[in-house]
Amino acid sequence: MPNPIKLIKTRRFSDPRGWFRENFVENRWADQLEADLHFVQDNQSYSARPGTLRGIHFQLPPHAQAKLVWCLRGSIYDVAVDLRSGSPTYGHYVSAELSAENGMQQFIPVGFGHGFVTLEPDTEVAYKVSDYYAPECEAGLRWDCPELGIDWPLPSSGPLLSSKDEALPGLAGFSSPFPYDGNPLVAIGD
Numbered sequence: 628m629p630n631p632i633k634l635i636k637t638r639r640f641s642d643p644r645g646w647f648r649e650n651f652v653e654n655r656w657a658d659q660l661e662a663d664l665h666f667v668q669d670n671q672s673y674s675a676r677p678g679t680l681r682g683i684h685f686q687l688p689p690h691a692q693a694k695l696v697w698c699l700r701g702s703i704y705d706v707a708v709d710l711r712s713g714s715p716t717y718g719h720y721v722s723a724e725l726s727a728e729n730g731m732q733q734f735i736p737v738g739f740g741h742g743f744v745t746l747e748p749d750t751e752v753a754y755k756v757s758d759y760y761a762p763e764c765e766a767g768l769r770w771d772c773p774e775l776g777i778d779w780p781l782p783s784s785g786p787l788l789s790s791k792d793e794a795l796p797g798l799a800g801f802s803s804p805f806p807y808d809g810n811p812l813v814a815i816g817d
């Protein structure tokens with residue numbers, strides 16, 4: 628069964644001036660992503676300090692979002708959490724190191740929470756989303772939720788969080804609106 632989370636390797640074309648990279652080509656990426664996927668919004672975030680942790684975030688229906696995530700600068704430990712109701716891997720996560728250097732992208736479908744922690748200063752993350760920003764549908768789970776048990780690589784000073792993320796609830800009280808499609812999460816490895 629196909630892993631719902633996809634890792635996509637982009638190609639860097641180097642020459643004496645520097646390099647060129649295609650970050651998204653709809654008809655070519657379609658082979659690796661979901662068939663009827665259509666991205667409608669591009670986002671970018673900048674984090675000055677390593678150890679900046681954003682997440683675990685997701686939007687609820689009717690504005691749930693699939694995401695394609697990569698690094699424009701620096702690097703992140705990127706996490707996707709299975710939140711699909713009835714999934715045998717509910718509450719399990721996968722992680723991947725995405726960096727400007729490795730050009731890796733992680734695809735996170737609807738039904739998964741997303742978060743990352745930055746591994747370098749001045750890290751910039753770009754991501755495409757498949758539905759528009761809908762603050763009324765924003766939801767999240769706390770980064771250190773014991774039920775999730777995410778092994779974040781953190782600096783000794785701990786993570787830098789927004790006040791919003793500090794106040795997020797744990798998985799215990801969450802009632803998932805996301806259906807399970809029969810594809811369990813397969814750990815890609817870190």
Ligand SMILES: Cc1cn([C@H]2C[C@H](O)[C@@H](COP(=O)(O)OP(=O)(O)O[C@H]3O[C@H](C)C(=O)[C@H](O)[C@H]3O)O2)c(=O)[nH]c1=O
Nearest residue numbers: 670672681682684685694741742743759760761789791
């Ligand atoms: C997501 C979003 C935010 N905003 C505004 C709302 C706030 O005034 C400001 C910062 O938003 P927030 O603190 O939610 O940003 P992050 O903590 O980086 O959250 C994002 O990063 C995690 C890892 C995700 O996967 C989500 O896509 C997204 O929630 O941008 C917008 O105007 N449009 C948007 O699409």
